[in-house]
Amino acid sequence: MRLPNEPDVPPQINIVPMIDVIFAILTFFIMSTLFLTRSEGLPVNVPGAATSEAQPQNQIVVTINQEGQIFLDRQPIALDDLTTQTQELVQSGQSPLVVINADTEVNHGQVVSVMDRLRAIEGVRLAIATQQP
Numbered sequence: 001m002r003l004p005n006e007p008d009v010p011p012q013i014n015i016v017p018m019i020d021v022i023f024a025i026l027t028f029f030i031m032s033t034l035f036l037t038r039s040e041g042l043p044v045n046v047p048g049a050a051t052s053e054a055q056p057q058n059q060i061v062v063t064i065n066q067e068g069q070i071f072l073d074r075q076p077i078a079l080d081d082l083t084t085q086t087q088e089l090v091q092s093g094q095s096p097l098v099v100i101n102a103d104t105e106v107n108h109g110q111v112v113s114v115m116d117r118l119r120a121i122e123g124v125r126l127a128i129a130t131q132q133p
Contacts, residue, residue, distance in 0.1 A: 044103040049130035101129040
């Protein structure tokens with residue numbers, strides 16, 4: 001019950017909690033988009049090239065790290081098993097792109113031997129990963 005001399009208080013909306021909720025949602029979206037990047041290979045220092053081009057996402061990645069270890073789509077693999085494992089990943093009727101993601105410190109001969117094994121697979125296109133300057 002209101003007294004006759006009491007002033008009429010207009011209704012108010014407190015926006016401080018609403019701003020806190022908006023910042024929390026914004027933080028959630030920023031943090032979740034950081035994990036949406038697609039990294040096919042292992043992190044290595046690839047060489048730079050001025051004429052490099054982006055390739056489609058439909059690809060198989062072969063990584064050679066600084067120690068010379070070979071990985072096929074992030075799974076360690078021996079050089080002798082590379083051809084058979086890659087053939088299993090290749091779907092018939094398509095010409096898949098196999099990206100060689102080699103560290104700058106890797107011996108050139110090892111990269112060539114990996115390329116030679118991959119070129120033996122019919123229909124496979126090869127690409128070498130580089131960084132744009």
